[in-house]
C-alpha cells in the first residue's frame with residue numbers, strides 16, 4: 348500500500364516534524380497536513396494544508412475522501428497541564444478525535460492509524476523505576492485518563508474490528524523547531540530558549556524531578572519505525588512503552604552549563620509538580636526493542652549540543 352497520509356494536528360510540536368519527515372519519505376502530494384487553525388505558518392506554507400477540526404467527524408471524513416487518504420496520524424490533543432485547567436475540554440478533544448478516526452478505520456475509509464499515548468497513562472501507584480509495559484495504571488490527570496482509556500479503545504478496535512492502529516507512549520519530547528504547549532515536560536524545551544536569550548531560567552519543577560525524555564529525532568524515528576513495521580511485528584495494540592533517557596532539571600542545567608557556563612537556574616514548583624510526581628522516572632521499553640527493533644540515538648549530551656547550536660542560530 349502506498350501511503351496517502353493525513354496528519355491531524357500538524358501545526359503542533361510533534362505533528363509539524365512528522366509532516367516534514369513523512370513528506371521527505373513519501374512526497375509532498377502524499378502527505379496532507381491539517382489543523383484547527385493556521386497556527387504554524389511554516390507548516391501551512393510547506394505543502395498541502397487543510398483546516399480540519401478533529402472533533403468534527405464530517406470534516407475529517409470529507410478530508411479523508413477528498414484526498415483518498417489511507418493512513419491517519421492523529422496528533423491533536425490537549426496535554427497534561429492544560430488538561431487540568433479544562434478537564435471537560437481535554438476529555439472531549441482527546442476522546443472524540445480518537446473515536447472519529449477509529450470509526451473511519453472500522454468503516455474502511457482508512458487502513459492504518461497512528462495515535463500517540465503518553466507516560467501520563469501511569470500514576471502514583473505505578474512502579475517508578477523501570478516501569479513495566481504491563482503494570483498498575485491509575486493515572487491522576489485528565490490527560491492521563493484520556494490516554495489510558497484511548498489505549499483500551501485502540502486495542503478493542505483492533506481485536507473486534509481488525510483496525511490496524513499503532514501507538515507509542517511518548518515521554519517528554521525535546522525539539523527546537525516548534526514549541527510544545529500545555530505539557531508538564533515542556534520545561535525541558537523552555538530551558539534551552541531561556542538559556543540562550545536570558546542565561547537564566549525559573550523552573551516550574553523542583554531540581555530533583557526525574558522524568559523520561561527523548562529528542563524529537565528519536566521520537567519521529569520511533570513513529571516511522573512502528574508505522575512501517577510488518578503488522579505481525581506490532582504485537583501490542585494498546586500502546587508501547589518507549590524510552591530513551593531520563594534526567595532531572597538539575598542535571599539538564601548542568602549539561603547546558605557545558606556550553607553556557609554562566610547559565611543560572613532557580614526553582615519555583617507550581618501545580619505541575621504534582622503531575623510530574625505522579626509519573627515514572629524510567630520506563631522499560633524492551634517490548635518495543637524486541638518486537639520492531641526500536642533503538643534510541645540521542646543522549647542528554649547530544650541533546651544539549653544540538654539544541655544549543657540550533658537555537659543559537661535561530662536567535663542570532
Ligand code: AKB
Pocket residue numbers: 426427428464465466467490517518519520529530531532533
Ligand atoms: C506532557 O507533559 O503532558 C506531555 C506528555 C509527557 O505526554 N509532554
